[in-house]
Amino acid sequence: MTTTQAASKSGGARVAVQKFGTFLSGMIMPNIPALIAWGILTALFIEVGPFPNADLATMVGPIIHYLLPIMIAGTGGRMVYETRGAVVGAFAVMGAIVGSDLLIDRINAEGEGGLGYVHMFIGAMILGPLAAWVMKQLDKLWDGKVRAGFEMLVNMFSAGIVAFLMALLGFYLIAPIVNWIMSVVGGAVGWLVDTGLLWLASFLIEPAKVFFLNNAINHGVLTPLGTTEVATDGSSILFLLEANPGPGLGLLLAFSFFGVGAARATAPGAAIIQFAGGIHEVYFPYALMKPTLIIALVLGGASGVATNMLLGTGLAGPAAPGSIFAVAVQAGLVGIGNLVGVLLSVVVAAAVTFLVAAVILRASRKRDLAREDAGDLSAAIAKTEAAKGKKSEHLSNLAAGGAAAGTAADAGGTAVVSEPIRKIVFACDAGMGSSAMGASVLRNKLKKAGIEGIEVKNVAIANLDGSEDLIVTHQDLTARARLQNDRATHVSVENFMNSPKYDDVVTLVGDSNATE
Known part of the structure; x- marks a missing residue:
């Protein structure tokens, strides 16, 4: 296998994992407010909380066991x-919930141990999209073939039958599979x-974050397991494995003091956005400039996890x-004691990183200064990509979307488009x-350029x-876009x-609309 073929297959696998993680994220993220509301309710009113209230605590179980999985399945x-x-999708997941409970009850009745119920988050992420896909395919079969006047009858009964059958699938097949998965992963x-x-989880999570592969781990495993822990313990360390803002802050502070060129100039602003705003993606390019820096992120993340383990915080x-305020x-x-411990874990993670x-950075500072003309961050990342054996798309390129591999503009120039650009999407x-x-x-x-009527x-x-007429993405996500x-x-x-390409985009938009 040639280096190019290996890089292509590696990139394809990475894109596939990214797509899977994005899909999981799309199901979980819109429901985060409900998870936060449930977390507040649980932390305050369960028996081990600061304000134990047996009446209010009766909401905790039904919300996590029924409402949240149904919401996730509905979103999927x-x-x-x-x-x-x-x-x-929402109806189908009820089959998995009830089927799982029945299996657990039978095991407990047979005296094999007091197993707790499995909260069907993973079942929801399977059955919600699957049931919807089956419904979509069936609708295609009789699209345009139903007699006038019978459309509503067919639509209602077909959806009801699909929901019924998918609930049976959840009851008999998905429930035991998810129970087994959660048993293995939880164990x-x-x-x-x-x-x-x-x-040790940091050795997987921190590199995964840098390459946009963390969502499959975070939303597929950590959130369901962490939510289950909160229901019994009132808190979970698992929510901090990925969300701790300390490693990113430490990396950006290191660039602020010891970086070179554009990286050093932009790092302080990026640190504020990452730490206070919770947008961790802003530090990924800095790590990719010098892949050995991932070692710093791993050690910082591991130190933060170890601190929380020692203090029993979550x-x-x-x-x-993942903002410091949300944390x-x-x-x-x-x-209060838990808060102090968590904040200490953030400080430790940042300091170690x-x-x-x-x-x-100090070890390679002279070499970086010699190689990096005018402190060009884009050139540094392009060299990093080349060192990985991965096809490099120069960060100053504007690629015409219809080309198979993209038609790159000259560095510092702009692409020529034949249609006016009216809709720009990030x-x-x-x-x-x-x-x-x-x-x-x-x-x-x-706005400063006086260009109006453009949707961004x-x-x-x-x-x-x-x-979309023009799509802006991080370089690692362009292939998926x-x-x-x-x-x-693109x-x-x-x-x-x-x-720096935003100025080129402004020029391109202005030129494309001037030709109308």
């Missing part, structure tokens, strides 16, 4: 087939906690976004954090619908906060 169904998919996490080795619910609120709900990153993994920041920056630039919005990559819309002009950037 809606993503696949709008309202019709949401209805059949593995429990073993890591009991043996004091949970910090969060009452998921911190979304502090969820930690404070558990108690800073020290290790500082050593790495797309990221979840469509909420870094893309929202980039959209805001470009709106301000268009931010969405998740999975929600690109083909109507092209799969969603190969007609649009702009790859290394940093949503301050990409």
Whole structure:
């Protein structure tokens, strides 16, 4: 296998995992407010909470066991087939919930141990989209073939029958599978906690974050397990494995003191956005500039986890976004002592990452200064990509979307488009954090340039619908964006906060509309 073929297959696998993680994120993220509300209720009123209230605590179980999985399944169904998919998906997951409970009751009745009920988050993420997909395919079979006047009858009964059948599938097949998965995964996490080795999870999570592969782990495993722990213990350390803002802060502070060129100049602003705003994506390009810095992130993350393990601290619910304020609120709900411990874990993670990153940056500072003309961050990242054996798309390129591999503009130039650009979309993994920041920056630039009537919005990559004229994505996500819309002009950037390509986009938009 040639190096190019290996890189292509590696990139394809990475894109596939990213897409899977994005889909999971799309189901979980809209329901985070409900998870936060449940976390507040649980942290305050269960028996081990600061204000134990047996009456209010009766809401805790039904919400996590029924409401949250149904909401997630409904969201997943809606993503696949709008309202019709949401209805059949929400109903279908009830089969998995009840089937799982029945299996647990039988095991307990046979005296094999007091097993707790499995909260069907994973079942919801399977059955919601699956039921909606089945409904969508069946609707295609008789689309346009139903006699006039019978459309509503067919639509209602077909959806009801699909929901019924998918609930049976959940009851007999999905429930035992998910029970087994949660038993294995829960046992593995429990073993890591009991043996004091949970910090090893950082060796997987921190590199995964940098390559936008963390959502599958965070939303597929950590959130369901953490939510289950909160129901019994009032808090969970698992919510801090990925959300701790300390490692990113430490890395950006190291660049602020020991970086070179554009990286050093932009790092302080990025640190504020990452730490206070919770948009972790802003530090990913800095790590990719010098892949050895991932070591600093891993050691920092592991130190933060170890600190929380030693102090027995955690969060009452998921911190979304991973801002220090969101982390502090969820930690404070558990108690003042817990809050102090969590904040200490953030400080430790930041300090360890800073020290290790500082050593790495200082060791290569002279070489970086010699090689980096005018402190060009884009050139540094391009060299990093080349060193990985991965196809490099220069960060200053504007690629015409219809080309198979993209037609790059000359460095410092702009692409030529044949149609006016009216709709610009910033797309990221979840469509909420870094893309929202980039959209805001470009709106301000268009306004200052006197260009009006241009729609600039931010969405998740999975929600690109083909109507976009120009799409801006992080370089690692451009391949996925092209799969969603190969007609649009695509702009790859290394940093949503301050990409020099935004000025080129403004020029391109102005020129395209001037030719109308």
